[in-house]
Amino acid sequence: MNTTQMNWRETTPDLNLLKGKKILVTGAADGIGRAVSIALARAGATVIILDHKARHLEKLYDQITAEQASEPVIVPLDLETLTPEGATQLAQSLYDEFGHIDGVLHNAAELGSPSPLDQYDMAYWDKVMNINARAPYLLTRALLPVLRLAPSGQVIFTTADCAIDPQAYWGAYAIAYASVEAQMKIWSEELMQTSNIAVNSLDPGAVRTSLRRRSHPGEDQNGLTLPQEITPVYLKLLCGDHKLQGQHIIIS
Numbered sequence: 001m002n003t004t005q006m007n008w009r010e011t012t013p014d015l016n017l018l019k020g021k022k023i024l025v026t027g028a029a030d031g032i033g034r035a036v037s038i039a040l041a042r043a044g045a046t047v048i049i050l051d052h053k054a055r056h057l058e059k060l061y062d063q064i065t066a067e068q069a070s071e072p073v074i075v076p077l078d079l080e081t082l083t084p085e086g087a088t089q090l091a092q093s094l095y096d097e098f099g100h101i102d103g104v105l106h107n108a109a110e111l112g113s114p115s116p117l118d119q120y121d122m123a124y125w126d127k128v129m130n131i132n133a134r135a136p137y138l139l140t141r142a143l144l145p146v147l148r149l150a151p152s153g154q155v156i157f158t159t160a161d162c163a164i165d166p167q168a169y170w171g172a173y174a175i176a177y178a179s180v181e182a183q184m185k186i187w188s189e190e191l192m193q194t195s196n197i198a199v200n201s202l203d204p205g206a207v208r209t210s211l212r213r214r215s216h217p218g219e220d221q222n223g224l225t226l227p228q229e230i231t232p233v234y235l236k237l238l239c240g241d242h243k244l245q246g247q248h249i250i251i252s
Contacts, residue, residue: 001166006233008225013235019044022101023238024094026079026139027108029056031209032158033226036105036234040079041069043067043235048094048101051108052078073097079108079135080127085222089211099151103238105156106180108138111214114169132176133167144197152240153197157184159248160203173215181248188246200237200247204230 023040027033028049029036037047041064051057054076064072075090094101112128113121136157147153162170163177194247206212208224233251236242 001185002247004249005245005252006154006236006249007252008230008233010146011232011236013043013232013239014241015043015235015239017239017241020101020241021045022094022098023103023105024048024050024075024101024143025105025107025140026050027136029060031211032204032207032227032230032234033105033107034060036107036231037072038064038067038069039228039231039235040238041072042067043239044070045102045238046070046098047072048075049073050075050077050079052076052080061250075241079131080110082130082138083133084138084142087138090139091142091146094143095146098146099218101143101146102152102240103154103156104139104143104147105234105238106139107158108132108135109158109211110173111211112172114173114215115171116169117156117171120171121180122145128172128176132173133179133183136180136210140183140187144195147197148195151196153195154238154240155187155197155199156234156237157181157201158204159184159201161205163203164248165182184248192245198240198242198245200244200249202249203251205251 025037028037029051040047049072057074110128110131112124159177162174163181166174184201191197208221
């Protein structure tokens with residue numbers, strides 16, 4: 001596996017390259033997705049904020065517009081029940097409104113219920129697989145024609161260390177992200193010779209989010225990195241100011 005380390009403290013994105021770009025962010029209502037969406041809007045990008053929590057998206061919209069940053073576009077969508085037809089409809093609506101999009105950040109994630117594999121609740125299993133692995137595939141597949149029209153398309157799959165080094169009791173979460181890594185690599189190899197789309201995966205590490213609180217109960221989160229602190233890495237990748245392709249990127 002091709003692995004790259006990016007130190008958020010030493011990463012300086014060219015914000016001018018983000019002005020006017022159209023970026024889709026899933027799981028935008030909370031945590032890293034929220035922080036990245038705000039940072040993108042402040043840099044002049046039009047952010048398509050996607051989440052199943054419409055009320056929280058509206059609050060994010062209000063915060064961004066109150067700062068007089070670029071007006072975002074709200075897309076309330078439940079990725080757990082996303083169908084190929086639904087993904088195609090979204091892609092068509094984005095094409096109709098923008099003509100193309102410049103990037104996709106697959107940030108939405110579901111932890112599920114850590115437990116032994118032989119006791120794993122199948123409802124949780126399906127939910128984790130649908131949100132973490134199936135939805136990113138369906139969205140990427142549907143959005144390819146709109147990404148191909150961009151000068152430099154960017155696709156970022158969120159991943160985690162358990163995808164590379166799975167441990168007991170991580171169940172569907174680890175398996176879903178292992179499949180995401182395979183998906184990222186295949187997309188990258190298939191697109192690198194036929195398009196201007198860069199495809200990479202990104203492990204944000206230990207960040208102070210609600211998902212981290214659930215995955216590591218009892219952990220003192222006060223010493224963890226804040227979501228807004230690591231946004232320079234996301235902006236660097238989404239603005240296209242890099243030559244990374246098919247990389248498993250770890251934020252350090």
